[in-house]
Amino acid sequence: MDLYKTFRNIVFFQDLSDEEINVLIKMSTSKFLRKKEKLVAPGQSFNHLFILSNGLLRCFFDDENGIETNLFLPSEKEAAIMESPESYLNEEEKKYTIEAVIDSQIFLFNKSEFEETAFQYKGIYTMYLRSLKQIIGTLKVRTEQFCSSSPHLRYEEFLENRPFTTQNANRKYIANFLGITPNSLSRMTARIHKKRNERKK
Secondary structure (H helix, E strand, C coil): CHHHHHHCHHHHCCCHHHHHHHHHHHHEEEEEECCEEEECCCCCCCCCCEEECCCCEEEEEEEECCEEEECCEECCCCCCCCCCCCHHCCCCCCCEEEECCCCCCEEEEEEHHHHHHCCCCHHHHHHHHHHHHHHHHHHHHHHHHHCCCCCHHHHHHHHHHHHHHHHCHHHHHHHHCCCCCCCHHHHHHHHHHHHHHHCCC
């Protein structure tokens, strides 16, 4: 694998200098996840940041009744530097699972080493800050959608903005991510296809 070429093709790394790319390559660990293979499991210590080179992940937790809730569905098309959600607030309880939805290639970075390096290289610092803002923005959009948008509108926006995820994720995961049942998702899909077919006539 030509790591320099691979890193250059990651959207979030495209503004970095050659020196900064090589710094990240030296501190990274490549990991390939098979479909349904877990990167992190509840109760497991995870002191890394990671970025998707290709593939699709889901980040979820089980509620008190054992029902899964998908918080993130990051794909290679909208990937940022990520970590386990508890890490953002230094929470001790580890309840999240990060799992590959399809075969996925990621690069891991020791969190402490990465953040120390970010203070030494302006490009890496800027990229890391931008990734954190993107994650906050994603959560903001999800919060606003659940507060003010109908399930149908949430699904239409999902189809428009996440075609890669739509094509590759299990429909059960998408329904859960949108806060609807799989049956409701099937009915919405049928209505949308019917409207599109009527427009073509």
